[in-house]
Amino acid sequence: MITLRNLTLRRGARVLLDSASTTINPGERVGLVGRNGAGKSSLFALLAGGLHEDxxxxxxxxxxxxxxxxxxxxxxxxxxTAFVLGGDARLVQLRQQLEAAQQAGDGMAIAQLHADLADAGAHDATARAQTLILGLGFAPAQLDQPVNSFSGGWRMRLQLARALMAPSDLLLLDEPTNHLDLDALVWLEAWLKRYAGTLIVISHDREFLDAVTDVTLHIENAQLTRYGGNYSRFEELRAQQLVLQQAAYERQQERIAHLQSFIDRFKAKATKARQAQSRVKQIERMERIAPVLASADFTFSFREPANLPNPMLAITDASFGYVGEDGTQTTILRGVNRSVLAGQRIGILGANGQGKSTLVKTIAREMPPLGGQVTEGKGLTIGYFAQQELDVLRPAEDPLEHMVRLARDSGVQGEAAREQELRNFLGSFNFSGDMVRQPVGSMSGGEKARLVLAMIVWQRPNLLLLDEPTNHLDLATREALAMALQDFDGTVMLVSHDRALLRSVCEDFWLVGRGAVVPFDGDLDDYQRYLLDEARRLREAVRRSDAPGAGEAERRAPAASGREQRKASAAARQQLAEKTRPLRRELAQVDAGLARLGAERAGLLERLATALPPAEIAECGRRLKACDEEIERLEERWLELGAQIEALEATASA
Known part of the structure; x- marks a missing residue:
C-alpha cells in the first residue's frame, strides 16, 4: 500500500501539496488528474524517488x-529488440552472470543460473519484447533495426516498450499516449488491462483514462482527493460534491449573517452583551466552508467562414509521397479518388507510416502531389494544424510577432491589424500581459498549441486540416476544441488518436493504409476491433517465426490472401456483434437509467439543501432512498452485462 499522510511537497518556493493525505492499494489502477502545473509530475517524481517530501x-x-x-x-x-529486452534488469544481470560462469567453467553456477533464467522467463523473453514492439506500431522488419535509426517519436515508443518489459509492482506512466497513434493506443489499453501490478497514469485522454483506471486522484488547491471510479465517474461525483459544497457554504453564510446581525444590534446593550459575545464565539468556532470558485476554463470559437465552396476539393487519380534530397520520388499513396464537400467532418484513420500526414500535408499545399490532380474549390481557405507545432512556429519570435507577421502576409490593413487589436485577440486565447512578448521556444507544448489555434482562427478558414491537434492539450482545452469544431460551419479533416474528439466531431471516416485511401464503413468501435485483430495476427506471426522449424513450415504453407483474412475477420466481428447486440442494447438502457436517476438524485439533494416544509423533506428523503436503491441495482446489472460482453469478446479472440 502507498500511503501519503499530511504530506507537504514543494518545488522551489511553490507549495504543490499542503498536508495532503491519501492511500493507494495494491493492484489499483489510478488516474492522476489536475490542471497543468498542479503538481502531477512532481508527485510522480516523489513516488520514483527523484524528490523527497518536505x-x-x-x-x-x-x-x-x-x-x-x-x-x-x-x-x-x-x-x-535488444534495447527493449534491456528493460528487464534481472534478466540482463542473469545472462551476464551466466556468460561469466561459462567462461570460468563453473558447472554448478551454470546449472543454477539456467534455473534462475527459466524462473525469470528467459525462454519467451524475446517473443514478449517483440510483441511489445509490434503492438506499439513497429513493422516486423524493424525489430532489429538500430534504435538511433528511428525518429524521436518512435524512439519514445521504444522507451515505453522497455518500461512495459520490466517486471514491476508499480508502473508510472506520464502521458504515455502522446507519441502513439490510435492503433497503438488501443493495443496499449488492452495490455494495461491485463497488468497485474499497481498502475498510476497521468493522461489528458478521457477515453484512455476511462478504459484503464478504476480510481481517480485529483490534485487541486494543494490537496489530494480520492474518488472511486474512472474519469467519467470522477466528473459525476465531483459535480455532485460541488453542488453540495456550494449549498453548505450558502447556508453557513446565512447563519453567519444572522449571528453578525444580532451582534451588531445588541453588542452595546448591557443586558444583551453576554449573548452577543456568545455569538461572536460561535462564529469564531465555526469550521469555515470554502465557496466553490468557478474555474476560468479556456473556450474559443471559429469565426464564420467568408464563403463555403462546394465541393471544397476533388482528388483525381492522385499519387502522394515525397521527393528525397537526391530528387528521387517515394510514392506512399496511389490512385486516390476522393472528394471533400462543404460541411463534411472527416476522421482520417490508419497506422503510423501509412500516409495520413502525407495526405494532409499535400492537401495543405505543404507538399506537391506526385501525380494526378488536387482541384480546389473557388475561394478555398485552409487552416492547417501541423503535428509538430514548430513546423509553423518560429521559436525566437513571440506570439505578437507571429500575429503581426500573419496579418502582414495576409494583406490585412486597418483596425484588424493594429497591435492593440492583435493583443486583444491573443488575450482571448489566454495570452495576456507579458506572455505576448515571451519567445515561443520557451513556451510549453500546450501554449504553443493554443498559439497555433489562435493563428488558424484569425485566418477564418473554411477547411480545417488538423493533424494530431491534442498532443499537448489538457482535458479542458481538448473539450473547448471539440465544442468549437462542433459549431464550425466549414469542413473538418481530422487526424487524431483522441477518440473522444473523433466521436464528438467526425461523421465520416477515411482509412489510409496499404497505399490507398478508402472509406471506412463503420464506427470507431469497429475500427478498434479491426486494430486488435491486426495486432493479434502480428503477434501470432512473430510466435510462429520463433518456433523451431517454423520458417520451413511457413515456406511450404500457401499464404492466405489478404482478402480471405479480411473476410474471416469481418465474419468473426459480425458473429460477435450479433451475440453482444442484445447485451449492448440493455447496457445502453441501463446507462440511460443511471443518467436519469443521477439527475433526479442531484435535484433531490439540491432541494434538500433549501428550506422545505417537513412533509416535503420526508418525501424527498423517501425518494432519495428509492433512487439510491435503484442506482445500486442498476450498477450491479451494469457490471454483470459488462462482464458478459467481455467474456464473449475474450472467447472470440481466443
Missing part, C-alpha cells in the same frame, strides 16, 4: 519494483 509521511513498500518510462531520448546503435 513534511509529513510518505510510505512505499520497500520490496516493490518500480517501472516508468525514461524521458531522455535513447542514443544507441543497439537493435530495437
Amino acid at each position: 513534511g509529513g509521511e510518505f510510505l512505499l513498500p520497500p520490496h516493490w519494483q518500480l517501472a516508468q518510462v525514461a524521458q531522455e531520448m535513447p542514443e544507441t546503435a543497439e537493435g530495437a
